[in-house]
Amino acid sequence: MIGIxxxxxxxxxxSLIATGESIPxxxxxxxxxxxxxGSNSQITKYGFGFSTAGGSCAxxxxxxxxxxQSTVEVLTTAPYTGITSEVAVSFSAELIPEPSTIGLLLGGLAMLGLSVRQRLRR
Incomplete structure (x- = not known):
């Protein structure tokens, strides 16, 4: 996960809290x-951290x-002296292809098409 x-x-x-960091x-x-x-547990036991516009972190x-087994969320709020709440939550994650991946795929298909065309001309 590189963004949220x-x-x-x-x-x-x-913002997304950096990998290896704790929420305040x-x-x-x-x-x-x-x-x-696609899996039942879409996140690991370490999960991910993020901050909100109101200053809380989850x-x-x-x-x-x-x-x-279930997904649980730790929530902290300023002045971040400890956990504000820890409750069961639900969320869903979706795969979004990166533009570079799509470009690479299209470029590869174009090269394959040119190669086939060259062979048919011979």
Whole structure:
């Protein structure tokens, strides 16, 4: 995961916390920012961290020790002296192809087409 957009309970998400960093007030629990779209647990037990326009920070993560297992979110607010709340949440992640990947695919298909055309002319 290299970026994030959207809202948390109607509040704009402003930034993704860097991989290996903790959200303020939730140290030493660092996030890994890894996603697994399509799986039951779309995030790992380390999850990802983000901040919102209102100044709060959140760290959704996969709680594999709960029964049933579920996604839980730690929320902290300024002055970040500790966890404000830790509740079950739901979210969905979608794969978005990078423009460079699409360009590379189209370029490869064009080269393949030219190659076939050259062979047919011989």
């Amino acid at each position: 957009t959207g809202t948390r309970n109607g509040e704009a998400i402003t 007030g939730n140290e030493p629990y660092a996030s890994d920012n890894l996603l697994r779209p 760290n959704p993560y996969w709680a594999d020790w709960l029964n049933p």
